[in-house]
Amino acid sequence: MVAHPTAAKQVIGVVPQTSTLDRSLTVWENCISTAAFFGMAAATAKAEATRLLEQFRLVDRAREPIAALSGGMAQRLMVGAGDHASTATLFLDEPTAGLDPQSRIALWEILGELHSDGQTILLTTHYMEEPTSSATGSRSSTAVGCLPSDLRGAETVDWSRHHRHGLRAR
Numbered sequence: 001m002v003a004h005p006t007a008a009k010q011v012i013g014v015v016p017q018t019s020t021l022d023r024s025l026t027v028w029e030n031c032i033s034t035a036a037f038f039g040m041a042a043a044t045a046k047a048e049a050t051r052l053l054e055q056f057r058l059v060d061r062a063r064e065p066i067a068a069l070s071g072g073m074a075q076r077l078m079v080g081a082g083d084h085a086s087t088a089t090l091f092l093d094e095p096t097a098g099l100d101p102q103s104r105i106a107l108w109e110i111l112g113e114l115h116s117d118g119q120t121i122l123l124t125t126h127y128m129e130e131p132t133s134s135a136t137g138s139r140s141s142t143a144v145g146c147l148p149s150d151l152r153g154a155e156t157v158d159w160s161r162h163h164r165h166g167l168r169a170r
Contacts, residue, residue: 010038015082017094019074021066027053027077028062034081052080056110072103076110083114090114092123 021030031052035045053059056076061069069077075095083090095111096104104127115121 011088013082013084013087013090015078015090015092015095017097019078020081021074021077023066026063026065027058027069030066030077030081034084038084040084048084052083055113056080057106070103072099072106075099075103076107079107079110083119086117086119089120089122092121094124094126096125096127 028049031049032045035048040048053062058077061073096107111121
């Protein structure tokens with residue numbers, strides 16, 4: 001349990017398997033609206049949108065409609081939207097489902113960068129080789145093919161490192 005659920009939501013990013021991108025907006029507008037959704041002021045939202053487009057390698061697509069993106073580009077944008085303001089933990093549901101091999105590699109490179117920067121990434125996948133051979137290079141933090149009962153005694157979240165975000169475990 002978290003004493004401050006609103007604060008918890010600000011440090012957790014969620015990326016569902018199905019697209020939540022607004023197809024009536026451009027890539028840039030989607031980034032801005034996501035930032036605004038999470039309560040960022042206009043100037044901060046613009047800076048965050050710029051950061052996301054750079055980090056997720058979509059700067060050259062900023063003014064394009066969502067429909068013009070390939071599946072891999074749209075998925076990178078989804079992950080970027082889920083990673084608003086560099087969340088502490090990112091949950092991904094089947095992030096590479098339906099992507100071609102090149103797009104899968106590109107997404108895993110980005111996820112590896114996020115992981116190297118200290119971000120916790122939890123994901124579901126049917127591609128069992130992905131988490132163990134991904135760009136994160138970290139097999140020790142990967143639980144492959146496990147059930148919830150298998151996680152008993154596994155590493156638990158150290159909420160003390162999240163106090164800077166105003167979170168406290170109950």
